[in-house]
Amino acid sequence: MIQVQNIRKEFELTKKQQKENNTTDKVALAVKDVSFECQPGRIFSLLGPNGAGKTTTLRMLAGILKPTQGSIRINDIDIQKNPNEAKKDIGFLTGSTGLYERLTANEIIEYFAKLYGVSKSDYEERKEHLYTLLGMHDFQEKRIGRLSTGMKQKVSIARTMIHDPKVVIFDEPTSGLDVITAENIIKLISDCKTQGKTVIFSSHIMSEVDLLCDDLAIIHKGKIVLRNTMQEFRDNMQTDSLTAEFIRVINENN
């Protein structure tokens, strides 16, 4: 479970950034007073236009960034107070995730399994399961630099799931991917739900949201402007499509 309470994130601005942004403020507010909960076995979608604060929020959930204020609990562990303990339960995948180009798929998966403290027997078992599921056996010994985008994304998925995380964070996971590769990600997110994992994903592709999502929140200019279950969101729509409704909510809060 993910519990987010009144988180706020400020970034210090350098003089150069102040000049570029034409401001005298010494800090930029990226996220303000954001609160929500993601339940196990449900998919929570964080929606918002570019620059709304989605990635910053998810990076705070993953423990990459520290909130300026507020609290985040991952399966009842406070990520600020005990980040390494909380991170053991998290899998993090983004559409732009990089991989070590000079290592093979096997070497990367083994490396991350070790970093997450996965035992040798568990590692072998999970690796076999993921490789079969994703069809990775054929290129497991190939260096990442020689793989196609789709193959690389499969390695990223295996890397994210090798420690069998209870909480999975996807930040625009299908962004820039071809249809077939994106389909693999959609299936993975769906499988996570079946397995009872807590899933949060950010996107601005409404068809994906429609297909996967149980709960949603729309974030705009760093603030949550709408939070609901998917069913209630559909029921209360004032327009005829999800995309149109999303745009309406954003415009209403401009």
Added chain:
Amino acid sequence: MIFTIFKKELKDTLRDRRTIIAMIVVPVLVFPILLGLSTTVTKYFAEKQKEEVLNIAVISSDSDNQFTQRLSGMPEEMGPKTLVFREDTLGLKEEIQDDSIQLAFVIPSDFDAQQDSNQQSTIQVYHKGVNVGNKDRVRTYLSEIENSFLLERFDRLNLDKTLIEPINEEYIDISSRKEVIGKLAGGFLPYLFIIFGFIGCMYPAIDLFTGEKERKTLETLLTTPVPRWKILVGKMLVIVLSGIAAASFALLGMFVGLRVFDVASNPEIKAIIDGILTPTFILALLILLLPLTIFFAGIMIPATIYAKSFKEAQSVLTPVNFIIIMPTFVGFLPNIELDYTTAFIPIVNIVLATKEIVAGTIDPILMVISFMTMVAVAAISVLFSYKRFGKESNIIS
């Protein structure tokens, strides 16, 4: 966990062509190539100079004067020559300019009479200053001829040659040969190690920090339950190892160059370098290199973590490289030694300590002070790195 990160980073680094070139290929090859080229070129020009037949013009109204006779009689081993006799200097400068004549002696008409009456004669020598070798040949000829005239004068006047040499100095050098060469040539070694140590650290540092940021792998690494300091230490160890490896490969290159390819023609230098390559020297050097390379890693990490691209990191580190190299020139200065002041100056102390180790005159207390000073600055640089590595604006691209 640190070892897991170290192992992975090392594997990744060793598969990077740029790092391999900076860490192994260049250090191993640069010394033998430089030494081989310089000795071959010097030897070639020295031989060429020695074998070159010089056209020497002798200008005098008396072509059979004593100077000309002695000049003609110079043995072939002192350099082959052809004498051309002239009565005046007309067109001489042009001929020297276009190299049809290389040297010209203008001998006074009363040269013989001056010599017979024990007077001094002035001989003008026309030459081209840019041809240094020709001037050297003239000096050899003149010294030989002058000496023969001098001896004749002493015989004629029935005098002893010691008359013009009232003091005969004898120097008794109590320094060992190793000490002399160590102090003179020892400055070169730290220059070699520091420059290669720095370059050896530079590419892995850029690759492991700026590169990871550029490739967006650092973000993934930071989502793992590994404390940041462990990630930093694991990466830093690879950078340090690369620096030490590059410096050691430079030493190996020097050894291979001198031993296997026999590029150093001077047997004395060869013997000294062989003498330097003892287990004690190598161990002492590694002890000094360890905090030095940690210091390099410590100052490179903040720069590479700050940079947003490989190019930016390179342009930030290039001036640092010059700043680091500057103190190594102290090693070439003859009168600066390792003492209770210089031992506290980072890098300078390493340079001077290496010189003392080469010379075999290192004071153990000064060695410990130098080492501890470097350990202290290395620790400060590591702390600084840790602080910068923890800064969110640096790690998120």
